[in-house]
Amino acid sequence: DFLIASIDPEIKRNYFKFRTSWDWFDSVLKSLAFQVNIASDNFTTSEQQLALETNFAFPLGSGEIQASSSLRGLNTAFNTSFFKDQQQEFTQGLGKVGVQWLYAKNEIKLKIGAGVSYFEGDESLTSKLNYYPELEFFYNKKGSSVAPYFTAVGGVNLNSYRESATYNPYLAPITDLKPSFNKYNTRLGIRSSLSSVLNFDFGLLFDQVENFQYFSRLPLNTSIDQKSYRFSNAFENKFTEVELYGVRAQIRIDLAKNNFVQFETVYRYYNVAEDQVLWNIPALQLNWKSQIRYKDIVTLSFNGEVWGDRTTNEHIILSSQATQSVYAEEFTLPLFLRSTAHLTIRLNDQFDAFLKGRFSNSEIHGQWGFYQEPSFLLLGGITYKFDFQY
Secondary structure (H helix, E strand, O other), X not given: OHXXXXXXXXXXXXXXXXXXXXXXXXXXEEEEEEXXXXXXXXOOOEEEEEEEEEEEEEEEOOEEEEEEEEEEEEEEEEOOOOOOOOOEEEEEEEEEEEEEEEEEEOOEEEEEEEEEEEEEOXXXXXXXXXXXXXXXXXXXXXXXXXXXXXXXXXXXXXXXXXXXXXXXXOEOOOOOOOOEEEOOOEEEEEEEEOOOOEEEEEEEEEEEEEEEEEEEEOOEEOOOOOXXXXXXXXXXXXXXXXXXXXXXXXXXEEEEOOEEEEEEEEEEEEEOOOOOOXXXXXXXXXXXXEEEEEOOOEEEEEEEEEEOOEEEEEEEOOHHHOOEOOEEEEEEEOOEEEEEEEEEEEOOOOEEEEEEEEEEOOOOOXXXXXXXXXXXXXXXXXXXXXXXXX
């Protein structure tokens, strides 16, 4: 108890982003963007990210050629690794080029292309040079309420400490970083408009992923030092090979201008090695969002998400061996729901009053094992809109 009381459990993270983007409408070069991300925390972690993206387009025959290119660089330095008293650093670079031919006429919208990427930084991918499809097909016959479609948009992406900690705030300030390669990322489905009000989207999903990212709870390890994240209360990035099959269904009801209700359900089946467990990854996910506006005076919006049952791990600690975990056990986290409602009332051109509430069914576990979230939060206030003219 004395040891626990002396530890500051907070991880304080700092983020800085700079971005500039340029657009041209009468040139082959359509856009150019440059971005810098810098992240740090109170455990002397530092991360720098650079990205440069360009997009080109020019007509060809009855269609258009589009090309894109990007360069991304990542350098992340952690003060010490989890199991060894030594600094850990990741320096990675990724270059990508994609070319597509676009055709949109009458009832058909078509995009045919491919992308290639080159990765440098570690040997975690089967090949440093990877190819992937960039395909889209959409057919909407005039007078028909059903429109089939097919998409396959693969790609390689860098996984940074900043992005991982944004998704899982309980990530330890020391974790592995590897790129993920979605080989196909395909979706085959139909869109249906039963009327101008009701829209339905149903699709089948398939993908093969190298270095699929998930999160595993770290064990107790105070043999190196007694930092707060070493008490089996934090997570680390894990990566594995996954073959993914899934179903996605979405319903949207457009009630009037700017008024809608939308529900989405996704079920994924992950085919992994026999002895592999994807910790904290649910098969079932649901989300919804809606907005109701009355005469630009009152706006009421809802959004929410549900994570289905998911397997997680708990490290068992014996009092006779209190400096490290003895073994791990797995158990199932129950369904978790989180929803938010936001009411805005326009008082005049400059002032809005708002009321925002968030609800969750968290008891012992929230989205992550043993990290409970508040069951109800309420926030109210006034918004003032500055009007700068120049």
